[in-house]
Amino acid sequence: MTVSLTRNYRFVASHRLHLEQLSAEENQRLFGKCNNPYGHGHNYLLSITVKGAVDDQTGLVVSLTGLDTLVQREVLDRYDHRYLNFDVPEFATTPSTTENMAFAIRDHLLREWCSSLGNSAPQLTNVRVQETKRNSVELTLID
Amino acid sequence: MTVSLTRNYRFVASHRLHLEQLSAEENQRLFGKCNNPYGHGHNYLLSITVKGAVDDQTGLVVSLTGLDTLVQREVLDRYDHRYLNFDVPEFATTPSTTENMAFAIRDHLLREWCSSLGNSAPQLTNVRVQETKRNSVELTLID
Amino acid sequence: MTVSLTRNYRFVASHRLHLEQLSAEENQRLFGKCNNPYGHGHNYLLSITVKGAVDDQTGLVVSLTGLDTLVQREVLDRYDHRYLNFDVPEFATTPSTTENMAFAIRDHLLREWCSSLGNSAPQLTNVRVQETKRNSVELTLID
């Protein structure tokens, strides 16, 4: 009686992909327009998937209120309406590629997962970040 | 030469999440607005995934006509334009959470799977129920 | 310097289309499955369009906070997670067709429009209610 539940969240942010240790030409070649000096932005779609046993009585795999509170505090409050390079410590020197954003979101959520969702918390199995309609990145934590 | 095919179906239904054995306060705390006394409803999106070998000659993994007939009879005819609490026996006392709906749909389909789709039927691997743009539940039957 | 701004809101509700003064057969012929005895439901998408002059300084045609507060109180608080036939007075005897919902929403908004949005409020020009991906109704208040 194990099931996966996916819940979607939206946030908007801006960023610039740039590596200090590279030359302007190398940055341009590597990141293209994403290296433009003052940055650009996206409407991000974040999908969180949890997997676990469904409670016999309630028919629920997770408390959506609990999950929403956790994602709001750990992710949306940090990233929403922010310039990732300046406002978010983990992207001060690490480029905020969609790949790195997925890892950082995973870390933020896992750090507070059990203390927020309790002992019966389902497992966090997937973190998916969609940057545009063309691009998304997904982390699979547990197969 | 194994492939997965996903086919989408839509139905509309209403429901109320409520447990008789709990107090009004507990129901409210557990289900929030979904516990409102007269129920509410959704446009559900059901995605059925099958996996199997592709027929050498026809290039098909499943007969869509056969699959549509089965899903129509076993799921849509039961759930579409219904109040799940009163019209659908399995949700008379069990809450029709998206989680429980996915299990019930799986059971309805598996019961008639081989008799409807024949010996060369592909395997039913995933049942996904999307309640709103924010929430969906997926059952993985076979990894 | 006149512009139209459209803002989207979502709510979920259930309803039954039924006229007491008609026979069961007439109701069935008129409303089909939407006449099923215990009702069904939808994820509604409400689009509100306002038209007005853009403020020279702020570059805004309307305060989104003000509009959101008004729509929340006058529409979403009445309709969201409700069974329209029982929970919403205007649909106690009038069928909650998408057409009638659009009129009722217009009336709720217009009644409080100026007192909520102030003297510089833009005009409410369109109320659009989408019931499913196939159906929507739009009221044009001002051409």
Place this chain on the structure above:
Amino acid sequence: MTVSLTRNYRFVASHRLHLEQLSAEENQRLFGKCNNPYGHGHNYLLSITVKGAVDDQTGLVVSLTGLDTLVQREVLDRYDHRYLNFDVPEFATTPSTTENMAFAIRDHLLREWCSSLGNSAPQLTNVRVQETKRNSVELTLID
């Protein structure tokens, strides 16, 4: 034999809504999170509608190649992957609200409309800018 054709374009950009002449508190009250100091961004969807007679022979109301070239040069090359406040002159001191972006895009297109699309150019009738799934602004040039 008059018809309207709408063509969609996408670009990504970042911006900050801020007025120098206002205090920090006033800016915060007026623009909320959109006033955050380092800005944020969006995936913008731009919809251009033209209206005109359909050519008897070709069955076309406009050359899509011509329209695409014009929009690319006059809009996308200016706005795509840019920080509107610093990279785009018209938003150096004017806030880049969706309302003001629609006006600026209209002006950029109209300035080069006939020289780009020729004497048989259809009329530009609508400029629509969608900032998020919840918000869009539309300019109607000709009723």
Place this chain on the structure above:
Amino acid sequence: MTVSLTRNYRFVASHRLHLEQLSAEENQRLFGKCNNPYGHGHNYLLSITVKGAVDDQTGLVVSLTGLDTLVQREVLDRYDHRYLNFDVPEFATTPSTTENMAFAIRDHLLREWCSSLGNSAPQLTNVRVQETKRNSVELTLID
């Protein structure tokens, strides 16, 4: 008490844009890849908008069953799963641009409008044909 209702229909078809009276080079210049010799295809989305008074009793502006029957017979049965150049008489020599498709659909619907929908039929006000997510054409019959 006048309202507009839009209903969406889907069909799939293939076509080739080509004018016999033009040279190969001119056809290529005019239609680009749409002139490829064996054609290509689309998932079309057809949106029909009607406008009229809402019936006092039923709360409906049009019988959806009646509208569906008309669109099925006059449009979908002609166009769905067809190669427009060979299967559809009106596109034997006239190019099946989205513009011309909108006109042809309008003509098919108007010819049978009153005989199908009765004396109380609402007016057909808009025919919209979406060819891809980037392109659509809309005919406005009545302002």
Place this chain on the structure above:
Amino acid sequence: MTVSLTRNYRFVASHRLHLEQLSAEENQRLFGKCNNPYGHGHNYLLSITVKGAVDDQTGLVVSLTGLDTLVQREVLDRYDHRYLNFDVPEFATTPSTTENMAFAIRDHLLREWCSSLGNSAPQLTNVRVQETKRNSVELTLID
């Protein structure tokens, strides 16, 4: 530090499902309207998923420029704006079902994968072809 990245591509094409070795009746029974003599078409959505380690410095799992170049040359240049039965050798006698299209696309990509993307290329793990909003097929190359 392994991650999956999915990138979407669009192409339009037409096809006819038909097997020479079968009778007209058998073809009709097997493929329905998809067997209509002159074919029909679709707006296809192709989703390519790669999985690999994220580069420590750049934060990228794959060069999108490299992936786009490969998909453009190996898939889009062959299929876009084409009649698959006549224009694409692999579908001259094999039916271009979505299932077979997924296999063919996988083969085209794998043949040039390493020579195009280099030694540090991530693995191609999924090829997904969506034919309509109702149907898609997915190949999983590596679990």
